Amino acid sequence: MNTPLSGIESWAAFLADRELPVLRHTAHALLAARERMDRIDVRELADIVLHDPMMTARVLRFSAAHRGRRQLQDMSTVEHAVMMLGVEPFFRHFAEFELIENHMNPQALLGLLHVVRRAQRASHYALEWAVWRCDLNSEEVAIAALLHDLAEMLLWCWAPEAALKVQALQHADPALRSADAQTAVLGFPLNALQALVCRNWELPELLLTLMDDTCCEKPRVKNVKLAVDLARHSAHGWDDPALPDDFRAIARLMNVDEDSVRVRLGLLAAEREEKDN
Template identity: 30%
Template sequence: MLAQPLPDLAAWSQYLTGRPIPVLPDTAEELSLLAEVEDRHGTVDAHLIEEAIGDDPLMTLQVLAHVSRHRAQRQVTDVDTVTAAVVLMGIGPFFKTFSPLLVLDDHLDAHPHAVAEIRRRIRRSWCAARLVTEFALLHAEGHASALQKAALLHGHATLLLWCHAPALAQAVQDRCMQEPTQDCRHHERAVLNIELSALEHQLARDWRLPATLLRLTDPDDAHSQVLLQPQRRLLEIALTLADRLDREGPQATPTLEELDELSGLLTLSTPSVQRLFENTLA
């Protein structure tokens, strides 16, 4: 485990892209069972693997990063779903590549608080992914899959920090809680020498994650801010609402301004948007 901060963004990205990514125990168990089925009967397909990985952002990140970094030069189309990645790799090579898997709870057996924090953040990502998927479907959105993946993978730099430098992650969290009026980015710079949002985008670029994911999330991409303005805004609102639910619990609701904005984006009445929010998270 890394106990001291690294000097800059490049050093952090190099360190984390060189570390194994642990996965949730349920993911590892499901994939292990599927590998046995494939060995015995050869009946596993890409959709079954996608279902097994489900909403595990750590395994999703691992698969997309591997395929993006190893794709052939002649391949010009991004692979932005696990199903497409498995089809590209092949069933046998997939299981060979991702076996054995590092299990989160084993990796952090001496850091139970880190495991709890990672699970809490993953639940928040699930919530954001559910919301933005519903928004995208009502928006007749061609980028629905990318929006869902962007929400699921949002905050992956923080997850990896908790995985591989839990003491430093804890130090950032403690400072943010002790000085809530101060922007957390200030505390991140003080503890880590970097901002985690910048690290997230650097990791995505170094892993060569799908271009659509980068365009949806990169704050410095002025062209995409115009080209994908509605999509980016739907993602931002979903992430904001998921964060509020994480902090305030089930009583959290969208503000009137958010309801009005969603009403315009989705061409729904404000009460319909409120019901959509409630039904999605029921």
């Protein structure tokens, strides 16, 4: 980005107008899937898309922009969006991609991939807990967790200098909240920017609500938030001081004890093995 931006509206307009790059792995997987277009089903295609938060946002953005007049319900899942579009039209509309790995300098790429991996883990946790809670549409919850930090990804893609400044502030003061570091650099927190970008894209209102931490009194939103928190706090290992609070909150949401949470995360056996050694 060469032109400095001022104000959250300018930032939102700038980011909402960018074409989203995708992971090289996603582009290769879709190319391979295209070669067997007549045999691939909607679920398999959706699974490829859902591995990549940027590709997921592309599909939902395209679906929102091309929603038919008679379509009364927003498409809040990738599987539904692909089904409504059709497999052949999907490959026609999503034939060319700019690759994330070709788009960015090494330092910015490292920052972005860290957020992408964190989002993938958050989505995995959110989906598992939603299924555990018998959520009737667990993919919505998984997508909300996958896209929860989309604005941070966009910042790394299109304004890496700003993203690096935020990162430097947090490294200098590990106790500094992410929103405070973002406000210090940009003048606003990224969750506010993300809400504007998603509204510019006309993404489903349900997904915006599921990504809104201020609505976490709702169990599905809490499911998303706790999955995002756990992925963030465990990104560098399982010794973060915030994790015990996460485990307690997850246990309350799932109505189980904390040991059950640790078992589901594969931690209890590891902790016992460490003690034995």
